[in-house]
Amino acid sequence: MARAADLAGAAQLMLVDGVSYLDPEPAVFEAMLEGWTKQQRSRFLNWDSTIKPRLSLVRRFAEFTNQYPWQWQPAEVEAFIDHLRAKTPTFTVSSGRGYQNHLRLFCEYITDARYGWMNVCQERFGQVPVQILHEWNTVTHVSEYEGDPSRRPLTYDEIQALFDAADGRVEEIRKRGRKGALAAMRDSALLKSYYAYGMRRRESVQLDVADLRRNPKAPQYGRHGAMFVRYGKSSKGSPPKRRTIFTVP
Known part of the structure; x- marks a missing residue:
């Protein structure tokens, strides 16, 4: 010891x-x-x-x-x-x-x-510290989900409206002849990637083009058959976890 x-x-x-x-x-x-x-x-x-x-x-x-x-x-x-x-x-x-x-x-x-x-x-x-938290005064974890029940996932129609708004922002900037169309296009693509691959924000912002991979079981997607995430959520005291997310229709 x-x-x-x-x-x-x-x-x-x-x-x-x-x-x-x-x-x-x-x-x-x-x-x-x-x-x-x-x-x-x-x-x-x-x-x-x-x-x-x-x-x-x-x-x-x-x-x-x-x-x-x-x-x-x-x-x-x-x-x-x-x-x-x-x-x-x-x-x-x-x-x-x-x-x-x-x-x-x-x-x-x-x-x-x-x-x-x-x-x-x-x-x-003349005093010593003691453990002040025990089973009688701490919250017991009995339910897997503890979120607000009033929150719900977006419907498909709501998701489509969100994507349309992101794409419409690109066209609006182009019509006005202002800078920012490329940034808006990037944001639109990133938003759709969030949804398609179910990634966290940190996972997405750390992506590179090289992280697009082939999936032998889905050759029709070419180099877009999978996404290799290098900066997944890590456990405490551990480096980022890596995972592969497959592209599905």
Whole structure:
């Protein structure tokens, strides 16, 4: 088993030995956040989409409670989620679960004995952090789909109207003799590609002409028988996944 000093984000690496902080509570809290950042970076998690939102939520929760992590109790997180639901009627179940998971991960980090934060808090403040989220105060994932039931997919007529509007924009720009027809044509083709191949935005914008492939089982499509996606949605800490989408009539 790795020693605490060997782990990225360990308390011994975040705090300077022998230093007496003038304001120790915020200093230790900031050291915890910095250590958690390093621990997540060592797992190759993305800064913008994963680490930064997690840090922001922890700070937001600390501001709501007006307490430091070694003072938190389950009642604080329950009051926080209840406050969010009351303040924001559109606060969804999936959002609540995401908030709870992020806070639980932070508590797992600071309560893991290998990182040494419990010893630091005990020595400096006479209190230790605890896990404040458990099965009785977290959302249970019982349904595969948790989206808004009022949302529905477009009908074929609505999709055709959308494509017609995109094509009409190209003709309108051409008739006015203005710049932008090529960009509008690009947008129209990209919109249709989204629909035809079911790609995400990031997958589409990273495409190249070379990503068009042949499909031996559909030779009539030539080099347009398949689309090779190189920047598929990745798992946390993993590189983008690759996949091939076949062209179908």
